[in-house]
Amino acid sequence: EVQLLESGGGLVQPGGSLRLSCAVSEFTFSSYAMTWVRQAPGKGLEWVSAISTSGDRTYYADSVKGRFTISRDNFENTLYLQMNGLRGEDTALYYCARKSYHNFDIWGQGTMVTVSS
């Protein structure tokens, strides 16, 4: 069964950093673009970032551009999101998802990030 498993979430102070990981299994990771989507408590889904199959092209929402960096390791079948300069409004459940053209066809269960002092 195709699976995506996020990890790395936790409590961090404003201005701090955190690195999320998304380990995938049962599909050819290097053949798919990937994406991160988040959901703040009580709010809707928000697209965060996307990366091409080889990692040479990356895309970011305006709200995180310059603070977050998406990357991938096609040998380790893992997607990453490095988050710097964290703010209270970054508090959310972060999902990784497999990207199929302009659709997100497989999702993980999410990892919670809380930014608070």
Place this chain on the structure above:
Amino acid sequence: QSALTQPASVSGSPGQSITISCSGTSSDIGYYNSVSWYQHHPGKGPKLLIYDVSNRPSGVSNRFSGSKSGNTASLTISGLQAEDEADYYCCSHANGITIYVFGTGTKVTVL
């Protein structure tokens, strides 16, 4: 890039049909035929229901259908069932820095 606009809630009785609208602009829904719909049960990852406006992935019930007219997309659920009670989100490819924009979300209640 602002979120696409959806009604906060829609309800229906078992067996009925309901339609959820998703209103965007000429820079997203009106520009691309890349509208997708997701079903989200609390505590689980979202599930892709519809892609490219009106296509269903393998395994998704044919009770779910999608359409688009101008800057507005719609999801129709026919033969409403108790298990359809969930949050539903539309999403569109978009021009600009933020290349994907989600809808505000609609809570579906089965009466």
